[in-house]
Amino acid sequence: MEGEITSNKAVYTRNVPEDRLQLVEIIDKSRAKVVMFIGDVDSGKTTTLTFVANELIGKGYRVAIVDSDVGQKGILPPATISLGIAGGRFSNLNEVAPVAHYFIGTTTPSQHTAETVVGVKRLVELGKSMADVVLIDTTGFISGRGFDLKRLKIEATEPDLTVFIKGKGEREGDIRRLMDSVSNLTNTFLLQRSGEVRRYDPAERREIRRVKWRKYFEGSRTVEVDLSHLRVSGTSMFSGRPLTPEERELIERIHGWVVLDGWKGKEEYAVIKAGDDGKRYYNRSVIKAVDFESLSNLLVGFIDGRGLCLGLGILKWPRLSEGKLEVLTPLSEGELAKATEIRFGRIRVTETGEELGLLMRDEL
Numbered sequence: 001m002e003g004e005i006t007s008n009k010a011v012y013t014r015n016v017p018e019d020r021l022q023l024v025e026i027i028d029k030s031r032a033k034v035v036m037f038i039g040d041v042d043s044g045k046t047t048t049l050t051f052v053a054n055e056l057i058g059k060g061y062r063v064a065i066v067d068s069d070v071g072q073k074g075i076l077p078p079a080t081i082s083l084g085i086a087g088g089r090f091s092n093l094n095e096v097a098p099v100a101h102y103f104i105g106t107t108t109p110s111q112h113t114a115e116t117v118v119g120v121k122r123l124v125e126l127g128k129s130m131a132d133v134v135l136i137d138t139t140g141f142i143s144g145r146g147f148d149l150k151r152l153k154i155e156a157t158e159p160d161l162t163v164f165i166k167g168k169g170e171r172e173g174d175i176r177r178l179m180d181s182v183s184n185l186t187n188t189f190l191l192q193r194s195g196e197v198r199r200y201d202p203a204e205r206r207e208i209r210r211v212k213w214r215k216y217f218e219g220s221r222t223v224e225v226d227l228s229h230l231r232v233s234g235t236s237m238f239s240g241r242p243l244t245p246e247e248r249e250l251i252e253r254i255h256g257w258v259v260l261d262g263w264k265g266k267e268e269y270a271v272i273k274a275g276d277d278g279k280r281y282y283n284r285s286v287i288k289a290v291d292f293e294s295l296s297n298l299l300v301g302f303i304d305g306r307g308l309c310l311g312l313g314i315l316k317w318p319r320l321s322e323g324k325l326e327v328l329t330p331l332s333e334g335e336l337a338k339a340t341e342i343r344f345g346r347i348r349v350t351e352t353g354e355e356l357g358l359l360m361r362d363e364l
């Protein structure tokens with residue numbers, strides 16, 4: 001089973017419906033530069049994209065792939081959006097060499113719409129400058145907020161062609177509505193759903209992710225991150241001025257917390273407190289209280305001066321009084337030296353791939 005799961009679930013196959021060949025012809029004839037693939041969960045998006053990419057490579061195209069399927073990434077690392085350039089034919093997205101990443105910090109885009117759109121846009125632009133055609137893989141999140149997300153991605157990247165895979169059951173209507181709503185922004189093409197697609201339940205999807213996390217963090221080591229050298233983003237912690245002893249005492253007295261560290265921003269406070277007392281009644285727009293435990297094994301990203309993600313880390317131990325973080329990362333000294341920023345994610349995960357939980361966006 002492990003052998004099967006170490007590769008991505010989508011692999012190259014020629015056993016695809018006829019309309020995929022028609023699609024390749026359209027891309028070739030129209031010289032489409034940006035093509036986005038949309039469909040519901042397990043509808044065959046990645047399998048279709050892999051087929052189309054290989055056909056185009058066979059025709060001599062230099063193909064870039066933007067993998068924005070954050071829940072089931074083919075191009076590592078997980079929880080980012082990645083740009084890869086195919087060096088030649090490939091059977092599996094994980095063979096495509098990554099050239100740039102954008103940090104999302106979690107495996108579901110629902111609370112990170114803005115980051116997802118910005119990331120896809122930036123990597124598509126980069127891909128356009130490096131390849132003849134950019135193929136964009138997306139998540140199967142297409143209803144509710146997912147509907148808006150897909151629309152926004154299309155508005156931002158202006159694909160020459162957007163490929164939809166026919167939905168099944170109630171998803172059929174979602175796909176039709178989405179297609180209608182963007183038909184003034186992009187050319188659209190509706191593909192049949194392959195009879196070969198197979199569904200993966202949440203436990204199987206988690207298991208596939210577990211293997212990928214483990215692969216990414218293999219051979220990692222703990223490094224000391226000095227916060228006086230790196231900017232912190234993705235959280236209201238570590239910014240503003242430190243609390244005065246009086247403020248700390250007052251907050252502790254009012255709320256009955258043990259405050260480990262805290263900062264005063266323009267108008268709001270952020271504190272790290274020991275233990276979760278379960279109290280949620282305080283006004284979070286005034287004070288953001290972070291449980292120390294929720295920082296353990298939190299995913300972080302190392303960001304370079306261009307705002308792109310160099311790689312990931314797992315926060316192992318915040319040494320608050322020293323202004324330092326101990327972070328497990330596979331990045332080399334040379335790569336870490338390019339980081340200007342450390343960004344906080346919203347998933348807790350171990351280096352063996354065990355997902356300990358997602359955090360709400362406003363929790364940090």
Ligand SMILES: Nc1ncnc2c1ncn2[C@@H]1O[C@H](COP(=O)(O)OP(=O)(O)OP(=O)(O)O)[C@@H](O)[C@H]1O
Binds near residue numbers: 016041047
């Ligand atoms: N033409 C095909 N022949 C054989 N298997 C297929 C075919 N199309 C899809 N599958 C299988 O169906 C499953 C789902 O396909 P795929 O991973 O491409 O879907 P997806 O829409 O990209 O999924 P996700 O929602 O995770 O992004 C995979 O196991 C894949 O191998």
